[in-house]
Amino acid sequence: MSWKPEIEELRRREAMAHEMGGTEKVARQRERGKLTVRERIDRLLDPGSLHEIGTIAGLASYHEDGTLQQLRASNYIFGRGRIDGRPIVITGDDFTVRGGAADAAIITKQIAAEQMANELRLPMLRLIDGTGGGGSVKSLESKGGMGRTYVPANPGWEWVVSNLASVPVVGLALGPVAGLGAARVVSSHYSLMVKGLSQIFVAGPPVVARVGEDVDREALGGSAIHTRNGVIDDEVRDEDEAFERARRFLSYLPSSVFELPPRGPREDDAKRREEWLIDAIPRDARKVYKMRPILEALLDRDSFFEIGRLHGRSIITGLARLDGWPVAVLASDPYFYGGGWTANTAHKVTRFVELAETFHLPVVHFVDNPGFVIGQAAEKAGTIRHGARALATIYQATVPWCSILVRKVFGVAGAAHMNHTRFHYRYAWPSGDWGSLPIAGGLEAAYKAELEASDDPERLRTEIEGRLNAVRSPFRTAEVFWVEELIDPRDTRPLLCEFAELAAPLREPGRAHFGTRP
Numbered sequence: 001m002s003w004k005p006e007i008e009e010l011r012r013r014e015a016m017a018h019e020m021g022g023t024e025k026v027a028r029q030r031e032r033g034k035l036t037v038r039e040r041i042d043r044l045l046d047p048g049s050l051h052e053i054g055t056i057a058g059l060a061s062y063h064e065d066g067t068l069q070q071l072r073a074s075n076y077i078f079g080r081g082r083i084d085g086r087p088i089v090i091t092g093d094d095f096t097v098r099g100g101a102a103d104a105a106i107i108t109k110q111i112a113a114e115q116m117a118n119e120l121r122l123p124m125l126r127l128i129d130g131t132g133g134g135g136s137v138k139s140l141e142s143k144g145g146m147g148r149t150y151v152p153a154n155p156g157w158e159w160v161v162s163n164l165a166s167v168p169v170v171g172l173a174l175g176p177v178a179g180l181g182a183a184r185v186v187s188s189h190y191s192l193m194v195k196g197l198s199q200i201f202v203a204g205p206p207v208v209a210r211v212g213e214d215v216d217r218e219a220l221g222g223s224a225i226h227t228r229n230g231v232i233d234d235e236v237r238d239e240d241e242a243f244e245r246a247r248r249f250l251s252y253l254p255s256s257v258f259e260l261p262p263r264g265p266r267e268d269d270a271k272r273r274e275e276w277l278i279d280a281i282p283r284d285a286r287k288v289y290k291m292r293p294i295l296e297a298l299l300d301r302d303s304f305f306e307i308g309r310l311h312g313r314s315i316i317t318g319l320a321r322l323d324g325w326p327v328a329v330l331a332s333d334p335y336f337y338g339g340g341w342t343a344n345t346a347h348k349v350t351r352f353v354e355l356a357e358t359f360h361l362p363v364v365h366f367v368d369n370p371g372f373v374i375g376q377a378a379e380k381a382g383t384i385r386h387g388a389r390a391l392a393t394i395y396q397a398t399v400p401w402c403s404i405l406v407r408k409v410f411g412v413a414g415a416a417h418m419n420h421t422r423f424h425y426r427y428a429w430p431s432g433d434w435g436s437l438p439i440a441g442g443l444e445a446a447y448k449a450e451l452e453a454s455d456d457p458e459r460l461r462t463e464i465e466g467r468l469n470a471v472r473s474p475f476r477t478a479e480v481f482w483v484e485e486l487i488d489p490r491d492t493r494p495l496l497c498e499f500a501e502l503a504a505p506l507r508e509p510g511r512a513h514f515g516t517r518p
Contacts, residue, residue: 009068013056017073029096033197034175035239037077037092040127044243045090052079053116057106063164073097074106075130078113080122083247088254089117092127095175099130110475111156121256123168123221125246128185129175147231154180159189163517167356168253170246171197175240187518189355190249190307191232192242193223200226205309206505230311230347236514248305252319252326253359260281260360266324268300270497277489281407281431288334291366293330294406298493304329312348314339314373319361322500328356328399331366332406340373341413346386349416350393352517357393362400362503364496365418371411387413396514400503402426403481404492409434427487427495432474434483443468 020026020036029036034042041050058073075097081090093112110340117124154160163169164187171188176199185200201208201221206219218224223235234244254261276299282289295304299320307317314336320329330349332339341349356363371485372383394416403418403426414434418426445452447464454460477483487495 010056013068013071016071017055017058020094021075021098021381022493024385025096031173031357032175034129035127036094036096037094037127040174040239040243041077041081041090041092043240044125044127044246046083046085046089049082050079051081052092052221053112054078054106054109074109076106076109078109078458080116083123083250086123086250087120088123089113089120089252089257090125090127093181095129107155113157114156114159116164117169118163118166121167121258123170123250123253123255124163125170125499126184126188127172127174128177128181130177130181150249154183158173160184164189164517165257165511167248167256168359170249171198171460172242172246174242174379175199176201176204178202178204186231189358190246190515191234192245192413193222193226194234194239194242195235197238197239198223200231207355215355227308228239230308230344231307233311235310249307249319252305252321252361254509257358257360257511260507260509263324263325263504264300264303264321264326266304268323269324271494273490273493274298275490277492280489281429283431284367284502285433290335290511291331291333291368291406295320295329295435296364298496299329300324307352307412308348312342312345314341315345315348317348317352317361320364322364322495325336325500325504326361327500328352328361328363329366330363332368334368334407337363337373338370339408340370341383341387341390342373343383343386344376346383346390346413349390350386353390353393353397353517354514356399357397357512358515360399360509360512362402362500364499364508365396365401365403367403367405367409367414367417368407369410369414369417387416390476391416393514395421398513400425400506402496402499402503404430404496405432405434407433425499426483427485427492428474428483429489429492430474432477432479434474434487435472435474 020039024038044242056071060071063069074089075094077094078089080087080093082088085477090112114124127304169188171191173185173193177185177199178201182200182202199221200215205215205220208215223232226232227235234245236245252261269321277294277297280294281288297319300322303321304318306316307322308317314333316331316333318329319325330352353363372378372387393413397419401418401422405417405426405428408414409417409432443461443464451457451460474483474486478486
């Protein structure tokens with residue numbers, strides 16, 4: 001009278017599912033230097049925390065007497081688990097079963113996973129390897145296949161879109177990823193590729209060959225391409241580094257927009273002053289300096305988590321902590337275009353500010369921006385269009401905002417250092433240099449007639465430049481309260497930690513009036 005036979009059957013089916021694509025396919029996966037989907041999940045989650053859902057869903061075959069002959073598991077695994085003790089939803093494509101193609105997946109599992117993350121307000125991690133639910137023409141005539149074509153749709157995509165505005169989403173590309181799989185990777189708040197192991201494309205090399213391009217996977221969609229063009233945020237050395245970075249990214253964020261980012265450890269003195277900062281910015285405005293050491297000196301030690309280092313490189317973006325409080329960091333990098341904004345830089349700023357706004361992260365902006373990059377290439381790239389969108393995003397943001405004017409602040413892009421209609425919570429270093437455009441370039445345009453009429457244009461140019469330099473002092477700006485506070489750079493960290501403390505009670509849980517867009 002016991003149900004023991006049924007439980008034994010359940011365990012037998014579960015064992016078949018854990019075989020994934022079979023011994024040969026699993027061995028081939030490892031020969032490629034890749035972990036299996038179950039190994040990936042085990043390494044990413046807290047030990048023993050996975051509760052899998054739909055384990056025995058798949059394609060079954062039966063003997064004539066109706067007993068199970070074989071179960072080929074679905075190539076999509078999902079469930080809930082924990083990272084650093086916090087519950088999350090995790091999904092993973094199994095490349096050993098039909099390379100992740102749709103004819104081996106059960107689409108309702110994918111929909112259920114996205115819906116679960118949304119309704120239970122849990123972070124979503126997608127481990128994507130293959131087409132990630134995308135199509136395969138083989139399904140049109142395969143045994144048990146459709147036998148017909150269909151008008152394309154993306155079932156469950158409404159949950160993917162909704163999740164971008166409600167829960168943290170991480171996309172890890174862990175192999176060749178095409179079509180819908182590629183769309184799922186980039187529809188995230190943070191995405192990664194493994195160098196040499198991952199490739200992303202709308203369509204792979206066999207399909208691209210039909211339009212006359214003979215390229216391999218890496219040349220078509222390797223990490224060297226997609227981490228430089230902004231499709232993917234970062235590249236890593238191996239899968240374990242990808243898992244570590246995913247875990248760390250989530251540590252700065254709440255589980256959903258209906259919570260606030262948790263305060264981290266307070267192990268660094270909030271009043272710490274670094275003496276070398278007084279010499280950090282060269283007096284010669286033509287000389288560059290390294291911004292990242294400045295960030296490391298001002299933020300909580302070892303807390304800066306940079307995002308998108310290889311894309312839009314004149315701006316540095318990342319998450320950090322100030323006296324334990326999580327913040328979003330924007331910082332100019334004068335090593336690229338002198339800190340000027342390109343079209344790619346503006347796109348990077350837009351997406352990052354959306355992230356901060358979505359998850360209630362106060363923004364700290366370290367500014368050294370000579371304006372938009374100029375020239376024919378910049379015009380062809382549509383720089384002003386992308387720049388205007390970044391400016392609009394900054395003006396729409398409602399999270400607490402603090403700007404540190406490190407050096408240059410010029411033009412429309414310089415004005416994007418904050419929304420000027422809000423209270424100006426900002427500080428300027430004595431190295432500050434600002435205006436509608438730099439004197440070096442503006443002088444030639446403003447005094448063109450005088451210079452052309454002069455018997456000694458070089459002497460006149462030097463004379464005019466001297467007069468203008470006399471009024472460019474930040475003290476002149478501070479005299480009329482056009483900049484609120486000039487500070488000793490060594491006092492910056494204590495002031496930033498005070499900002500984070502004041503900003504903490506201003507953060508309000510709930511949906512932002514605009515969310516992240518891919």
